[in-house]
Amino acid sequence: MDAISFGTDGWRATLDVFTAPRVRMVGQAVATHLDGRDAPVGVCYDARESSRGFAEELARVLAANGFDVLLPERDRPTPLLAWAIADRDLAGGLMVTASHNPAEYNGVKFIPDDGAPALPEITESIEANLAEPEPLPEAEWGTIQETDFVASHAEHAHDLVAEYADETTLDDLTVAYDAMHGSGRGVTDELLAGAGASVERLRCERAPDFGGTPPEPSAEHLGELATHVQDGDASLGIANDGDADRLAVVTPDRGYLDENLFFAALYDFLLESASGPAVRTVSTTFLVDRIAEAHGESVVETAVGFKWVARAMAETDALVGGEESGGFSVAGHVREKDGVLLALLAAAAEREEPLDERVDRLLDEHGEIHQSKISVDCPDDEKARVLDELEGELPDRVAGEPVADVVTKDGFKTVLESGAWLLVRPSGTEPVLRVYAEAESEERVAALLDAGEELVAPLV
Missing domain, CATH: 3.40.120.10 (Alpha-D-Glucose-1,6-Bisphosphate, subunit A, domain 3)
Known part of the structure; x- marks a missing residue:
């Protein structure tokens, strides 16, 4: 269970960690989360070699918990599942995908009944219910039906x-x-x-x-x-x-x-x-x-x-x-x-x-506008400390320009008097801090990124 964590957009891992037993635990957690719902559940998957098999594992666990399951005839895009959930009044859906990650990864995410991404209270409920599959008596199992998600x-x-x-x-x-x-x-x-x-x-x-x-x-x-x-x-x-x-x-x-x-x-x-x-x-x-x-x-x-x-x-x-x-x-x-x-x-x-x-x-x-970003290596368990220390190190000027505002919705975004800005935030998927900058020219963006790296790197 410790290996399963729903981050920014579901759980993703390399295939030595993303295994069938753990996928079945996710399926059981979703079935428990949806307990009491009568509507079917959609399960889709991407084009990776392992994705169809993982989707079938999820479908079998959900069916054994009494849910009817809709499964496409081949890999299909995530947004088709999201639309089908809302359009067909499904209880929710599971998408087997690692999105843009390399082929040695796979992943799974849960989409609730409104077709929008799951908020933390939902993913926390799923994580809290991770368990080995608990099938109902076979007479109470749901069906698994191949369905067109495209039209x-x-x-x-x-x-x-x-x-x-x-x-x-x-x-x-x-x-x-x-x-x-x-x-x-x-x-x-x-x-x-x-x-x-x-x-x-x-x-x-x-x-x-x-x-x-x-x-x-x-x-x-x-x-x-x-x-x-x-x-x-x-x-x-x-x-x-x-x-x-x-x-x-x-x-x-x-x-x-x-x-x-x-x-x-x-x-x-x-x-x-x-x-x-x-x-x-x-x-x-x-x-x-x-x-x-x-x-x-x-x-x-x-x-x-x-x-x-x-x-x-x-x-x-x-x-x-x-x-x-x-x-x-x-x-x-x-x-x-x-x-x-x-x-x-x-x-x-x-x-x-x-x-x-x-x-x-x-x-x-x-007006002209340019943006770029860089990454600064930072272990996941150090990100909170670095950001705490960064709060006390935020300067009054960045790359020679006064700071007009600091936005703290996600990390620290220093907005300068010209409207240019510098943002430092933790990545939700990699052991790095992201440093973004936007300004009126590429040269100014480069100067802001340099200033951001000089600010963050000594704290890591």
Whole structure:
């Protein structure tokens, strides 16, 4: 049991730790947590070699506890499960995935009945109920049924995007799609094609080892997609991570489009036909705030982690919520990040105004903005001490500029008089401290990151 811990987005571990007996304990904990619910439970899984087997283990434990279980016929994206939970009134769902982690990892997360990420009180309940499976008499077992998770999500995605876009078809738009050998293949590309786009497919074959590259849609891993778009005829490039809950965008002029700039462009596009505040994490760009202010809207800032974004979206009736790592959701959808739906929204935005032109316009209107981050090694058991000591070491000036405010929603974010900022926070998934900076130029960002590292490194 000590090896099982639900962190920022479920439990993930290497396969020497992520074993069938422990997975069955998670299944029993979820069954206990859901005790008294009559609705079925969904179980989905990503494209890893071991994922189908782990999903079947979970399904059998849940069925032996009296739950009917819906299981897809093949690996499917996390957001399809989240939508199915809300759309079909399921009791909840379990997703077997390690998302963007390398192939030697796997993981599992629980999604409650609203389709939004599980908050700590739920994951703490599951952890408290970890136990060996306790099957009911066989006559009381539920059923396990293979189910289509694609069609209802696709229909909903088309309907929702039509509410935001003037043009409901993507005829004459060419989109290059990179599945990174993950679960978005045959889903995101087909959603785009179903809207009329001409889709050029890259890495859309299943490879349980993801071709030797972690399915993380970063600039480092999307060089082929960027070259394909910049040297070819595609108007837009889109990539999903391993379980397709996040996306990255590539454009002809910029190549890899920084997720912060995409968030700003997305919010600007949505505000053309709708209204409402934006929710962003503490590590996400202030450019979103400038766009909101120009439209008479507000912005809510949260700690890092989409569960906090989702909670704030519910509390504020937000139009959009997102984070700088490429996870987004919009009003009218479940409050879970969805790289499949967002691919269609990105294409619709491109159709109405090329993203390169929209970003150029926004930067002209609101000022240049750049962001980057670094990591400082720090053992998990030392993070609390370092942050406690950092509180007493926070300077009045950073890189020569006075500090105007300090935000403590997640670590320490020093906001400078110019609007630039420096953030230090603990990673929820790795033994490091993250140091982020945003400013009006790349040179200023580099200076802020240097100042941040000089501040943190001596404390580790």
